[in-house]
Amino acid sequence: MSFTLHGIGASSGIAIGRAHLASPSRVEVAHYVLPADQIDSEIKRFEQAVEQTREELRNLRSQIPAHAPAELPAFLDMHLLILDDNMIDEEPKRLIQEQQCNAEWALTQQMEALVARFDEIEDAYLRSRQEDVVQVVQRVIKTLVGHPSTALPQAELAEECVLVAHELTPADMILFKNTKFAAFITDLGGSTSHTAILARGLGIPAVMALHQARSLIHDHEWIIVDGREGVVIVDPDEKVLEEYRAKQAKWRHETEKLKKLKTSRAVTLDGAAIELYANIELPEDMPAVKESGAQGIGLFRSEFLFLNRDDLPSEEEQFEAYRTVLKEMGDKPVTIRTLDLGADKQAPWGHTVADNPALGLRAIRLCLAEPRLFETQLRAILRASAHGKARILIPMLGNFGELRSTLQLIESCKQNLRDQKIKFDDHIPVGGMIEIPAAALLADQFAKQLDFLSIGTNDLIQYTLAIDRADDAVAHLYDPLHPAVLHLIQHTIKSGKKSGRHVSVCGEMAGDPRLTRLLLGLGLRHFSMQPASILAVKQQVMRSMLDEVTDHAQRLQKNTDPEKTPSLLDKLNS
Ligand code: PEP
Numbered sequence: 001m002s003f004t005l006h007g008i009g010a011s012s013g014i015a016i017g018r019a020h021l022a023s024p025s026r027v028e029v030a031h032y033v034l035p036a037d038q039i040d041s042e043i044k045r046f047e048q049a050v051e052q053t054r055e056e057l058r059n060l061r062s063q064i065p066a067h068a069p070a071e072l073p074a075f076l077d078m079h080l081l082i083l084d085d086n087m088i089d090e091e092p093k094r095l096i097q098e099q100q101c102n103a104e105w106a107l108t109q110q111m112e113a114l115v116a117r118f119d120e121i122e123d124a125y126l127r128s129r130q131e132d133v134v135q136v137v138q139r140v141i142k143t144l145v146g147h148p149s150t151a152l153p154q155a156e157l158a159e160e161c162v163l164v165a166h167e168l169t170p171a172d173m174i175l176f177k178n179t180k181f182a183a184f185i186t187d188l189g190g191s192t193s194h195t196a197i198l199a200r201g202l203g204i205p206a207v208m209a210l211h212q213a214r215s216l217i218h219d220h221e222w223i224i225v226d227g228r229e230g231v232v233i234v235d236p237d238e239k240v241l242e243e244y245r246a247k248q249a250k251w252r253h254e255t256e257k258l259k260k261l262k263t264s265r266a267v268t269l270d271g272a273a274i275e276l277y278a279n280i281e282l283p284e285d286m287p288a289v290k291e292s293g294a295q296g297i298g299l300f301r302s303e304f305l306f307l308n309r310d311d312l313p314s315e316e317e318q319f320e321a322y323r324t325v326l327k328e329m330g331d332k333p334v335t336i337r338t339l340d341l342g343a344d345k346q347a348p349w350g351h352t353v354a355d356n357p358a359l360g361l362r363a364i365r366l367c368l369a370e371p372r373l374f375e376t377q378l379r380a381i382l383r384a385s386a387h388g389k390a391r392i393l394i395p396m397l398g399n400f401g402e403l404r405s406t407l408q409l410i411e412s413c414k415q416n417l418r419d420q421k422i423k424f425d426d427h428i429p430v431g432g433m434i435e436i437p438a439a440a441l442l443a444d445q446f447a448k449q450l451d452f453l454s455i456g457t458n459d460l461i462q463y464t465l466a467i468d469r470a471d472d473a474v475a476h477l478y479d480p481l482h483p484a485v486l487h488l489i490q491h492t493i494k495s496g497k498k499s500g501r502h503v504s505v506c507g508e509m510a511g512d513p514r515l516t517r518l519l520l521g522l523g524l525r526h527f528s529m530q531p532a533s534i535l536a537v538k539q540q541v542m543r544s545m546l547d548e549v550t551d552h553a554q555r556l557q558k559n560t561d562p563e564k565t566p567s568l569l570d571k572l573n574s
């Protein structure tokens, strides 16, 4: 029976494919029933994965660098203990036998049972250790995925699969960068969560916050995903399929047409040149950057080098990653944001997660609490700066003490490199992200002490409106057009201009073509976004007159009647 679900359109485009259900647990895996003659080999596959994981953990333990946070060795020891427990390395074998299921599924079922027992523990600290069990299981599953079961149907990996999950983390999404899905849909999540941002980066349609999708949709059912409207149609009839095939063809044609703009300059009708930069997570994103014709990298989210692993990337490994990107960009700027771990991007060895992680030890706060970790990164960036036009960007600045400590640390790393006669760019620009309202209000003071500013609207909206950007329950209140948000953006742009500093927006607002004219009207001239959005934003820039959009943008910025907002935005965009 056909039915329709409504959620948040997280990444536009239309996909038509068969549902591939991920497991309802925190570790998303598929479930297969195995033929009886494959049970023994499946158990062997499980045993090998556990042994390989044990070996990996021991190796990691022996290679911990001296500067690593003290939590890291203790964390690995605990994981080795968990892995050696019968509950993890024996019990799943019984489940494979009994339920004739694949190893990933058996392990996940066992994990769920253990997590449920942890949930009953009263002591909050002990209860939170369930996370370690989940992480160990995740590690074994990753190993299993590297050695796929012979029972895994090939169609499950094909491009016409729509992944249906309860929740996906940013770290999961990074793994999907190497897997082809037609689309993905989730029960949870908000449109500026890092998971949604990564989906846009993959250029595949996505709908989030569907609430019940995981329980209402069956494996292999045909579904249509409309990522722009946030609509999912399950088991569509032939007429609806026809309609969406036509829409899909139109969308593909428009995307193809946009490619013609790749080498055009982003100039408004009245001659103002606008800079369009790309946001990336990993050096692997460079082909997409090249495709987009970006004029530089405005945000390299360096923390993604730290996810999906239990060890720390060494200075050398980081240096190589930064240098690769710098060399590929040649004389174009590459803005490397220093580590923004914490909140929804937790490294497994990180500090205990607070009740309110978005307000906790994340980004620059975490880096200043772990100076050795920070120095390693700063040295890697500085060394790489000898190979291109690098810029350093500090995330989540909230006060001038943090800024001073960071600048001092950069200076001491520079001195160290000078002493060691290692080359670097002594004039490397240092910028700050404006994503806390306190920093936006005092943007003029921050601008005086920095070389450039970049507005992180995803967090600025979250902190200004007190709306968790990843929580779909309050997603309807997450409003980029709130006059307070627009006021802070405009104030920051003006403050930068007064001090002669570039101000960019690198949050998701910059990549939404419906907001391009608004941002131009608020005075923005530097945009940074997912590479997949650059051409659509360029098209908007090329169709805009600054004078006109400025007037309309002022009206929107002063508007306090939410009912008028859509029509004001329409006028701006017409
Ligand atoms: C932002 O907050 O707008 C931003 C660009 O940083 P992130 O999305 O990585 O938090």
Ligand code: MG
Residues within 6 Å of the ligand: 395, 435, 456, 458, 459
């Ligand atoms: Mg941010």
